[in-house]
Amino acid sequence: MREHQKSNSMEEKNKTKSKISNATQAEIFASCSFNDLGLHPNLCQHLQEKMGFQVPTQIQAQAIPVVIEGKDVLVNAATGTGKTIVYLAPIVHLLQAYDQRIQRSDGTFALVLVPTRELCMQVYEILQKLLHRFHWIVPGYIMGGENRGKEKARLRKGISILVATPGRLLDHLKNTSSFVYTNLRWMVFDEADRILELGFGKELEEILEFLGSKKTDSTNKEDIGKKPGNISRQNLLLSATLNEKVNHLANISLIKPVMIGLDEKKVSSDLPIPSIRKFSTTESDGDEESESIQVLASHSTDNYNLPTRLIQKYAKVPCGSRLVVLFSILKTLFEKEVSQKIVVFLSTCDAVDFHYFLLSEFRWSPNPQTDINQKQTFIKCKTFRLHGNMDHDDRRATFQGFKSEKSALLLCTDVAARGLDIPKVTCIIQYDSPGEASEYVHRVGRTARLGEKGEALLFLQPIEIDYLHDLQQHGVSLKEYPVEKVLDSFPLHGQRHHKNLATIEMHPWVVFLQRALEGFIAAEAKMKTLAKNAFCSWVRAYTAHKGDLKRIFMVKKLHLGHVARSFGLKDQPSLVGRSFQMQAKKRKKDQRQVKPSKRRKFSTKAK
């Protein structure tokens, strides 16, 4: 039965591949085989037959041979291009090749650091699949939210390849004496920039201190194939957006790194592998480490690589109409296609909760006179939520649940922005803007993966429209989404739409639905509380936009009454404003007492 399911999913993968045009195929996939890259035949066969990967992706073809050679590597490639296999396949290949089989008592050989729990589980699951034929290599994970005692027991038994989140790893390095890492040979930083953005910089430095960051020159080929002993360390950094934040980490962890994918535009997809490597990898050949830092810094303002078949749009929506427009677009999208998988990004955990419960509980009919029992949910699809304040098991269930649904909606914070590989996501809606352009790139990267089609929609208020220039500076350009056309498409009971209305706020459909939502929220104490909490945390997150972005996302320009409307609140804005001011005062007082760490600052925005 399981075999049957597996072959079905592989057939699906192959069908998807054949739907992709030849041009896209050549852009994404290399014209060589996994065997050509020097990987063990058993591993290649497994990749092909059991995982359905017929040929390597371009980035895999470029990077895998370099990783096998034992060099430190910095990989920069678009989202969804198969970076996980870039590091897992060579590590498995090299570990299985030891003269004497490694044993659990040898401890950990490879450590993969990831920023979130979901990504930790995802990488672990791929690793498990990859190790199918190499049962003596043991995969494992440790991460926040898990039972420390059980993790200790697993570490004591020995984990050959360990996937971890930084905080929990440091915890075990400090407190688990049975954790053997003397044979550590590989350190991988997946989504390196995000680990730093989340404020884990200090933890990373401590981790590197524990493990001894730059031990010896990692290009010592004699080590390869030997049973571990006095071995050198190979460090790998990967992300779709490498920027100056990574400089420091590169500085303290990489030796003469080979840069892969930093100059992708020059790469011709028809070139055989050796030539691709020649053009697209940059080896910092000087003895001075500062050379590699310069390469990174000069790329910080470069264009980002975006998925080839991604359609990007923005919706210009006045603040007070945001909620209605979001609901209307979601309804339109779900009614247009039988299977839609949509991810909506919001800025705070409270905002996720509010919208989740509102979408789940709000009953509606175009005719206001309809009996309550005949009213239906506004959007007929399964809705999930994901944020960092959720219980660990709920987070896991959401992730798995959304993954397995054919048609569903996920409301989430940026906890889902990085690395998550969810099949068949058709549309990304950034209801709250992402902040730095790199975050935009990662959020939209949850769709249009590996050459598939996908759409992305960014909500902007008229006062925020300059954000488009910021994106443009990174080569990201968006077309306007026809908001009014969508609003016009909704029938109004006993009313006609009037054309040429001055503003979206006056649109009869907007007025009608806003009233219905406000009525529903006002009547439900739970919803009212959720809305108020969401309002307060949303404004706080808005004030937390960093550096240059403050000139675009100016809290002073916000009309708090309109913000309240966007949470379905008809209370006097001053009332809501006062409660916010009280919270702000309290926060200021707390801040005076405890000087905030960088980490806390980040946690204002969603986790």
Ligand SMILES: Nc1ncnc2c1ncn2[C@@H]1O[C@H](COP(=O)(O)OP(=O)(O)OP(=O)(O)O)[C@@H](O)[C@H]1O
């Ligand atoms: N050679 C291949 N052939 C077909 N599918 C592949 C291949 N390599 C990876 N994949 C699939 O491509 C998808 C994207 O891979 P992965 O998540 O590693 O991308 P990524 O580049 O790390 O993305 P992100 O930057 O978002 O983390 C996964 O579903 C993976 O199973």
